[in-house]
Amino acid sequence: MPIARKMADFIEKSSWIRKMFEEGARLKAIHGADNVFDFSLGNPNMEPPEEVRDHLEQVAADPAPGLHAYMPNTGYPHVRKAVADFLGREQGVAITENEIIMTCGAAGGLNIVLKAILDADDEVITPAPYFVEYGFYADNHGGRLVAVPTRPDFTIDVAAIEAAITPKTRAVVINSPNNPTGQVYSAQNLAELGQCLEKKSREINRRIYLVSDEPYRKIVYDNIEVPGVFDCYADSVMATSYSKDLSLPGERIGFAAINPAAGEKQQLLAAMALANRILGFVNAPALMQRLVALVQGTSVDIAEYDRKRNLLCNGLDRLGYKFIRPGGAFYLFPQSPIKDDVEFVGALQQERILAVPGSGFGAPGYFRLSFCVADQTITDAMPGFEKTIAQFQ
Amino acid sequence: MPIARKMADFIEKSSWIRKMFEEGARLKAIHGADNVFDFSLGNPNMEPPEEVRDHLEQVAADPAPGLHAYMPNTGYPHVRKAVADFLGREQGVAITENEIIMTCGAAGGLNIVLKAILDADDEVITPAPYFVEYGFYADNHGGRLVAVPTRPDFTIDVAAIEAAITPKTRAVVINSPNNPTGQVYSAQNLAELGQCLEKKSREINRRIYLVSDEPYRKIVYDNIEVPGVFDCYADSVMATSYSKDLSLPGERIGFAAINPAAGEKQQLLAAMALANRILGFVNAPALMQRLVALVQGTSVDIAEYDRKRNLLCNGLDRLGYKFIRPGGAFYLFPQSPIKDDVEFVGALQQERILAVPGSGFGAPGYFRLSFCVADQTITDAMPGFEKTIAQFQ
Structure with a gap:
């Protein structure tokens, strides 16, 4: 074993996350990054304030x-x-x-x-x-x-x-x-x-x-x-x-x-x-x-994230997704329409939507969407969200 | 115990280093920083290259x-x-x-x-x-x-x-x-x-x-x-x-x-x-x-450190200190003229010279001088180095 047993174990256990990200990268390579709706990362899309x-x-x-x-x-x-x-x-x-x-x-x-x-x-x-x-x-x-x-x-x-x-x-x-x-x-x-x-x-x-x-x-x-x-x-x-x-x-x-x-x-x-x-x-x-x-007390324009939150929540609500409306941060954690959240996230990937299964947060049966993304990503992903939930109803 | 036992142990074991630094700070407060010859830190005195x-x-x-x-x-x-x-x-x-x-x-x-x-x-x-x-x-x-x-x-x-x-x-x-x-x-x-x-x-x-x-x-x-x-x-x-x-x-x-x-x-x-x-x-x-x-390949002007090295080595050599001339870095590691390096470093402090005992590097019987300091610090410290070694000869 070239590395510590514990680290090998950690790498092995997180291999499904890696596979998921690799699948995302593969989709982006095929369809172009703009045609993949990436809600998987907590990487703020806004620039630092001026x-x-x-x-x-x-x-x-x-x-x-x-x-x-x-x-x-x-x-x-x-x-x-x-x-x-x-x-x-x-x-x-x-x-x-x-x-x-x-x-x-x-x-x-x-x-x-x-x-x-x-x-x-x-x-x-x-x-x-x-x-x-x-x-x-x-x-x-x-x-x-x-x-x-x-x-x-x-x-x-x-x-x-x-x-x-x-x-x-x-x-x-x-x-x-x-x-x-x-x-x-x-x-x-x-x-x-x-x-x-x-x-x-x-x-x-x-x-x-x-x-x-x-x-x-x-x-x-x-x-x-x-x-x-x-x-x-x-x-x-x-x-x-x-x-x-x-x-x-x-x-x-x-x-x-x-x-x-x-x-x-x-x-x-x-x-x-x-x-x-x-x-x-x-x-x-x-x-x-x-x-x-x-720059103590300065922050990015929170109204931007609020708009994205509303766009995503209202859109998914109309489609029948169940969730607790977030009061803060830039994540939404809806229930997976089926028990197996990893399977559901896989189904979303078929629609070029990248999400993270709740299993990755110690909460199987849910999935996480980061809405620190362009508004367009949210609106353009809606047909995919609709098609996916329809499959399981 | 408000903290981990191991950390308490580490803090306790390094308390002599802290006391040494506190003594240095005390000397600077009394005599002014310019009148204390601080060879204890590996903090480069040169500015980054233009x-x-x-x-x-x-x-x-x-x-x-x-x-x-x-x-x-x-x-x-x-x-x-x-x-x-x-x-x-x-x-x-x-x-x-x-x-x-x-x-x-x-x-x-x-x-x-x-x-x-x-x-x-x-x-x-x-x-x-x-x-x-x-x-x-x-x-x-x-x-x-x-x-x-x-x-x-x-x-x-x-x-x-x-x-x-x-x-x-x-x-x-x-x-x-x-x-x-x-x-x-x-x-x-x-x-x-x-x-x-x-x-x-x-x-x-x-x-x-x-x-x-x-x-x-x-x-x-x-x-x-x-x-x-x-x-x-x-x-x-x-x-x-x-x-x-x-x-x-x-x-x-x-x-x-x-x-x-x-x-x-x-x-x-x-x-x-x-x-x-x-x-x-x-x-x-x-x-x-x-x-x-x-800025790959760029570095500060090494000739500056070389000059300081020569200034310190030649000065201490004349005073009878024993050391291996360093081929690199900006440290000199002379033998302590007495067996107890902590005591010798304490004696240097009496001359407002700050050094680190070799015990801090797993090598009792030596002391470390960092020469990433102003030339003047080196020359002005020489009388103190002379007086200290004289005490033990």
């Missing part, structure tokens, strides 16, 4: 010395201060640069917090459907992901999470607005989760962390507010990125914020900074740190 | 769509091709973009290759003195670092490495030009190592990888050539970055290259790409990828 592009030119041209050198593993102090100031205003919490670590996107942030807290064989609970990478992130650091189904409306089933907590539980990872469902957890739902974690932490005599993955926080519709987790539970950490709201996913810039009320937070901060260093991130990319400090 | 800065402005201003979006986890194909083309010319190997993965610096590259190949409890051998992060990198992925002393001139002791190989050995990590010694391994030394690894791989019936960490490849003196590892051993991977030769360490850009002659290299490549994704790097920063594609 303000961001202007500031990028500015920071790239800055002649001051030392701007590409190493800085503290946690990031530039002035950048962390800008992030803390905005976060404090946004969520009404008293947070400082000392609770912020700049990271290589939310993925980097989640990995450093899990490395900081997980002992061997620790359990990490997440509501399912869930972003499939969480399983890898827990495993990276010796942990094990435990998926606990949500309620049918994709909100957190707190009683089920409580029942899943064992003496090995170290963290609960949530994601709101959610990938793949678009669900935004209410303040009430989060408060119940917080109470549950307080009670169970006492019971197992161990700090259970709440880790909140929030890259879609700014992408919400119908004036929904995304409640912060800091109010609902002290031992919480937020990880996020500028990938989605500034359309910069390739640049790998985000941050992790530790709840100012977290217990022994200095140790947590030191462990996360060390994890950032030794996992090989070292620090978040310097230039992008300096960029995001200048 | 050509790099010009191209950075250009790529930052590029209005083409999709430039900050996700790309394949291995990096942009055109960037990988530019890297492969230069590497092929530089080292005389037939290598293509299919053997290149763009990474978040060399640290990112080393982590993805170790994650790709290490099973639980596998051993990773490295010649000591060594870059202390290697221990963390091996541990990150369930492995264990085994340090094997070099010969007295800091070249690889191949017989000692052969003796250290067990059925658990999975990789040998080397670093040439070396941090902390500045040693550049000869083609002969590498060829012997390659023969040893071929023999032992057959013997233990397991592929032992040679992983070559080469961020200082372009920083060499006296017309020394740095032999490539691809010629000496088939199952080899090179990891490097643009941090040192382009003075861009904060930007986290580098690459890993798989020997075109490596066995089952498609699997290795797939595992490394998956590791890049799931460790949270996802991909190397997009903008910096596009930048380095345009």
